[in-house]
Amino acid sequence: MKTRKVKIEEAVGMILCHDITEIIPGEKKGRAFGKGHRIREEDLERLKGLGKNHIYVLHMDEDDVHEDDAGRILGEVLAGENIKVTEPYESRVNLHAAVDGLLKVNTKALYRINRLDDVAASTLPNYSVVGKGEMVAGTKAIPLVVKRGIMEQVREIGKEEGAVVSVVPFRPVKISLIITGTEVYKGIIQDAFQPVLREKVEALGGEVIDVSYAPDDERMIREKIQRALGLGSDIVLVSGGMSVDPDDVTPKAICSVAQVVKYGSPVLPGAMFMMSYIGDVAVIGIPACGMYAKITVFDLIYPRIAAGERIQKEDIIALANGGLCRKCESCRFPNCSFGRG
Ligand SMILES: Nc1nc2c(c(=O)[nH]1)N[C@H]1C(S)=C(S)[C@@H](COP(=O)(O)OP(=O)(O)OC[C@H]3O[C@@H](n4cnc5c(N)ncnc54)[C@H](O)[C@@H]3O)O[C@H]1N2
Ligand code: MOO
Numbered sequence: 267m268k269t270r271k272v273k274i275e276e277a278v279g280m281i282l283c284h285d286i287t288e289i290i291p292g293e294k295k296g297r298a299f300g301k302g303h304r305i306r307e308e309d310l311e312r313l314k315g316l317g318k319n320h321i322y323v324l325h326m327d328e329d330d331v332h333e334d335d336a337g338r339i340l341g342e343v344l345a346g347e348n349i350k351v352t353e354p355y356e357s358r359v360n361l362h363a364a365v366d367g368l369l370k371v372n373t374k375a376l377y378r379i380n381r382l383d384d385v386a387a388s389t390l391p392n393y394s395v396v397g398k399g400e401m402v403a404g405t406k407a408i409p410l411v412v413k414r415g416i417m418e419q420v421r422e423i424g425k426e427e428g429a430v431v432s433v434v435p436f437r438p439v440k441i442s443l444i445i446t447g448t449e450v451y452k453g454i455i456q457d458a459f460q461p462v463l464r465e466k467v468e469a470l471g472g473e474v475i476d477v478s479y480a481p482d483d484e485r486m487i488r489e490k491i492q493r494a495l496g497l498g499s500d501i502v503l504v505s506g507g508m509s510v511d512p513d514d515v516t517p518k519a520i521c522s523v524a525q526v527v528k529y530g531s532p533v534l535p536g537a538m539f540m541m542s543y544i545g546d547v548a549v550i551g552i553p554a555c556g557m558y559a560k561i562t563v564f565d566l567i568y569p570r571i572a573a574g575e576r577i578q579k580e581d582i583i584a585l586a587n588g589g590l591c592r593k594c595e596s597c598r599f600p601n602c603s604f605g606r607g
Pocket of ligand 2: 533534535536537538539553554555
């Protein structure tokens with residue numbers, strides 16, 4: 267890239283080769299003059315007001331890519347399924363969710379792109395629940411022109427690793443709720459679990475097809491799980507009785523019919539969580555914190571299952587970093603560090 271510095275008085279009639287930005291603190295940040303603008307006599311006062319006594323006139327070499335074109339290439343490479351890309355502004359391109367769903371970030375590709383000089387890309391955290399239209403990633407060039415070779419490497423990473431961001435829509439899953447606890451079963455206390463779980467699954471498009479109650483009895487809980495399977499459930503949620511009391515028999519009941527992925531999660535709240543499967547049906551043991559804490563491990567794992575992911579042991583272990591809830595007075599999840607390691 268060759269640049270020539272000229273006094274603005276001498277620049278009248280010349281083509282501006284870069285944007286000039288105007289910032290009025292607290293009021294606006296915007297383009298005062300765009301790339302390609304021919305400097306006119308009447309522009310001089312405004313340019314001086316922006317602190318510009320000189321402008322750069324650019325000569326771009328064959329192997330230079332203008333920042334806006336670099337932004338376009340980055341957007342193209344980053345965008346996967348259900349992503350819409352904006353036009354560049356000062357090289358920045360934003361990527362938006364085209365549907366409601368689960369954001370998937372290809373972190374390896376993201377890191378490889380960011381290891382290159384002169385380009386940057388950032389995303390919302392992997393596995394965020396996003397709404398249609400929401401911005402999920404942004405990307406831009408750092409200098410005014412980027413070497414073609416760098417942009418070729420960006421494209422190469424895209425070819426090797428695939429897209430960086432995509433949104434997977436939630437499946438219309440069928441859910442059975444099994445609420446355990448002798449005190450609830452006998453009507454000594456009112457069930458407070460069902461409304462919490464129902465709201466969370468319905469928010470992501472799930473349908474509660476059955477709700478049943480069981481006392482702290484291993485055999486009866488097992489029978490309820492088997493019954494839920496017979497009803498064609500995609501997901502079975504079993505609440506309560508997940509801890510260490512002699513009456514806490516839910517883990518045993520789940521173990522007796524399902525393949526356990528993991529009992530215990532490095533997430534607080536949610537330590538007594540159990541993830542298991544019977545074939546493709548996810549059977550999840552949810553400790554009582556899932557009822558009284560606003561957000562638990564369930565809120566981190568459930569959206570992934572609803573989006574069709576099969577949860578592995580490593581997925582649960584990986585939640586440890588960022589798995590500690592700050593217990594803010596007023597919960598701001600997902601705009602906080604919980605589950606964002
Ligand atoms: N000695 C220890 N005690 C506890 C531990 C521990 O490690 N050592 N872990 C704690 C953690 S962490 C959690 S979380 C809870 C897990 O509780 P459970 O899943 O076993 O829940 P329950 O014992 O069945 O019930 C606790 C509490 O909540 C009420 N409950 C349960 N289900 C309902 C419902 N559907 N509606 C309304 N209320 C419900 C129940 O009556 C109890 O009062 O364990 C800690 N303890
Ligand atoms: O399962 Mo308890 O998990 O931490 O509040």
